[in-house]
Amino acid sequence: MYEMNNMSINGDQAYIDYKFDPFTVPVLAASIPLIYLLPTMYIVVKIVKKFFQNLWGQKDSTINFHVFSVIVLHLTLVGFKSVPSLQPYSFQAVLYLLTDYTTIRIPATGLITSWCASQQPNHGLKILFLLSVYFNYTAMLFPALLSVLRLIPIYYPFKVDEICARIVRRSTPLILLYPFLFCFPLIPALGDCRQLLGTYQFGGIYFYWTGAWLNIKQAESLILNSVFWCSFCTIANVILYKKLKKMRTKRESVKLQRSELSLTLITFSMFPAYFTNFAFLFGFLISAESAAYLIALRPYGSDVEFVCVAWIFYLTHPIFRKKRVFPVDGTRTQVTF
Numbered sequence: 001m002y003e004m005n006n007m008s009i010n011g012d013q014a015y016i017d018y019k020f021d022p023f024t025v026p027v028l029a030a031s032i033p034l035i036y037l038l039p040t041m042y043i044v045v046k047i048v049k050k051f052f053q054n055l056w057g058q059k060d061s062t063i064n065f066h067v068f069s070v071i072v073l074h075l076t077l078v079g080f081k082s083v084p085s086l087q088p089y090s091f092q093a094v095l096y097l098l099t100d101y102t103t104i105r106i107p108a109t110g111l112i113t114s115w116c117a118s119q120q121p122n123h124g125l126k127i128l129f130l131l132s133v134y135f136n137y138t139a140m141l142f143p144a145l146l147s148v149l150r151l152i153p154i155y156y157p158f159k160v161d162e163i164c165a166r167i168v169r170r171s172t173p174l175i176l177l178y179p180f181l182f183c184f185p186l187i188p189a190l191g192d193c194r195q196l197l198g199t200y201q202f203g204g205i206y207f208y209w210t211g212a213w214l215n216i217k218q219a220e221s222l223i224l225n226s227v228f229w230c231s232f233c234t235i236a237n238v239i240l241y242k243k244l245k246k247m248r249t250k251r252e253s254v255k256l257q258r259s260e261l262s263l264t265l266i267t268f269s270m271f272p273a274y275f276t277n278f279a280f281l282f283g284f285l286i287s288a289e290s291a292a293y294l295i296a297l298r299p300y301g302s303d304v305e306f307v308c309v310a311w312i313f314y315l316t317h318p319i320f321r322k323k324r325v326f327p328v329d330g331t332r333t334q335v336t337f
Contacts, residue, residue, distance in 0.1 A: 008121065008192040009205060015117035015195075018203045020110050026204055029296060030105040036307055037097065043310045044075045050320060066164035067149045068319075070142060071266065073172075075310055096135040097306055100299040103132040103207050108196060108296065110203035116193035121210065125191025129207040130183060133218050136277065137179035139302065140229040143270040145171055147236035150263060154243045182225075185216040198292040206295065223281040230274040237267055265316060269308035276301025 009015040021027075051072045054065065106112060119125065149167065153160045189209040196204040241264075280298040284291035314320050 007194060008210070009113075009117045009195055010119055010121055010192050012117055015113055015193075015203065015205075018110065018113045018117070020113070020203075021201070024109065024201055026105075026108040026110070026200070026296075030101070030109050033105075033299075033303055037303065040307045040310050043314050046320075047075060047310065047314060048072055054319070065161070066168045067146065067263065069168060070146050070149060071309070071313060073142070075306065096139050096302050097299075099128075099132040099135050100302055103128050104295060104299055107193070107205045107207060108200065110201065110205070113193075113203040113205050116205060119193075121190040121192040123190060125193065125207055126186060126189050126209050127191070129191050129209055130186055132207075133183055133186075133222070134179045136222060137182065137225060138175055139273055139277075139305075140225055141175045141178060143267065144229050144232050144236070145175065146270075147233050147240070147267060150240055150267070151236060151243075154240065182218065182221040185213040186218075188213060196292050196295075200292065219281050219284050223278065223285070226274055226278045226281065230271070230278070233267070233271070233274075237264075261316065263317075265312045266309050269312055270305050272304040272308075273301040 051068060054068065107116070116125070145167075149164055152163050152167070156163050186209060189212040191207055191209050193205045194208050195202070196206055276298050280291065280294040283294040
């Protein structure tokens with residue numbers, strides 16, 4: 001049985017009496033990411049603002065609107081249900097980060113140990129674990145969708161909007177439902193809290209579960225999905241790179257070249273989450289004790305993805321360049337920098 005620890009702390013008086021110590025390594029590890037996550041959240045707000053300006057105003061020709069919507073949904077999923085084309089990419093990353101904090105970083109600090117130990121195993125604790133697993137799956141799928149959308153203008157240049165709109169409209173609900181194919185065995189399970197192994201301080205815990213249908217584990221399906229979707233994205237981007245390399249011999253505007261470079265960098269910045277997730281899951285299957293340390297590193301993969309996607313998109317894509325107006329022979333000319 002693949003478990004980092006099969007002993008629940010729920011009802012254990014020693015854990016109920018535990019006093020939180022703010023001066024520990026897990027607390028430091030949970031605090032440091034706020035230095036770069038909070039500024040990134042500000043950038044995400046600016047990206048979302050630009051998206052709505054592009055949605056309700058004049059569309060910018062330097063970006064495929066549907067690619068833009070997928071990037072936004074990856075960064076900011078739930079809060080924008082009124083705009084169907086926004087459903088893919090930005091909120092998903094925010095939710096992924098929040099679930100990483102609530103299920104990995106914060107429990108490891110001991111902040112909620114006493115509260116968790118005073119609970120009986122219940123569905124609420126299971127849902128916290130389930131959300132982390134759910135957004136693990138969606139985090140794999142949105143980069144694959146983005147890779148497919150970037151191929152459409154290459155193969156169907158005259159039907160880009162029609163095909164991209166159809167793909168986004170149909171794939172988004174499928175992506176949101178896809179994780180349930182693997183998570184449904186957890187429906188009858190009850191969540192509990194367990195002590196982290198290794199050199200973690202007493203009181204450093206994590207969420208887990210007992211009583212799933214057929215006692216099916218999530219690690220095997222997650223690792224197979226990681227390998228499959230990472231391979232899919234790699235193949236799609238190799239094909240795209242070869243096609244773009246051939247097209248560079250043709251005349252292309254500088255803005256479009258910058259746009260393609262920006263989207264290429266964004267796509268590659270999504271890969272660290274695959275690697276850290278795969279490393280954790282592989283370690284979990286090989287050694288439960290090593291998984292206790294790898295689980296602390298896994299959130300940094302999603303951090304890298306979230307931060308790099310937001311900042312690279314904002315700093316390199318022409319759509320965010322400021323436009324200045326210069327008078328030329330009595331006329332007004334817009335120049336983009």
